[in-house]
Amino acid sequence: MNKTGDKILIRVLAVMDAIWLPLRRVDWVAPTPTVLYEHRKRYPTVGVPFGTGGGREDSRKNRQRELNELAAAGLLTIGGESRRVGVKLSEKAEIALRSLCGLPNLDEAHATLRRVISLEGGDQWPGPLCSELWLAGRGDYTDGIGEELWDAQNLLLPALCRQWIEGHSDWHGRVWYFATDAGRKIAALPAPKMPSELPEYSESANALYMKETLAARERLRRAKPQCPSELGYCPMSASLEIAHTRRERMRRRKAKNAE
DSSP, X not given: OOOHHHHHHHHHHHHHHHHHSOOOGGGOSTTHHHHHHHHHHHHHHHOEEEEOXXXXXXXXXXXXXXXXXXXXXXXXXXEEOSSEEEEEEOHHHHHHHHHHTTOOOHHHHHHHHHHHHHHOBOOOTTSSBEEHHHHHTOSSOOTTOHHHHHHHHHHHHHHHHTTSEEEEEBTTOOEEEEEOHHHHHHHTSOOOOOOSOOOOOXXXXXXXXXXXXXXXXXXXXXXXXXXXXXXXXXXXXXXXXXXXXXXXXXXXXHHHHHO
């Protein structure tokens, strides 16, 4: 992978995913909950921030021209100001990039969305929830579970950015997923068909994506909110897991007794 256009598109994907990753323990420090809230609210119309400022004027113009060429090719849309634009990947580009980077794609997100709905339980706000532990097939947060939780959230990133699903967490960063009304309608439809020809996995593309995603999330943690008075997201109750676990145990006990 050495095309400038590919690198730009991967960076856009990385910023997009960094915005939609669920809040973990390190994110529950002001102003991160507000910054993420504002970016997610702007995403449907503006996309993600992708600055072309900095450096010499000719370098800025070159970066802007590269973005314009990608937009002309139908790979992204551009909005905002010249030095700080908002960009949004086309669905075609996103699917190709996730394949190139070796990431779960839209069809896998659809299947995982259905699984979230099949596993959900409880009656807390904002509705029936599914613990990330259930998706990972684990019963508690023991050492060494981080990779499994990472895999579970990666499966849902295409659904999170489309707002088919929401990821809420408590102060400890333990995540619960909730299928939105739009997501429930999507889940009832057949799985999206992937293009017959997709880019092959590139190790260098994956490395760039991982590096840029972590860097973008760090920038978001240091960013200033547009509206300082906005509270943004609030953490869920830390006792929610206990309540759900008890209900699940009761459900299983009743099912066993009925056999």
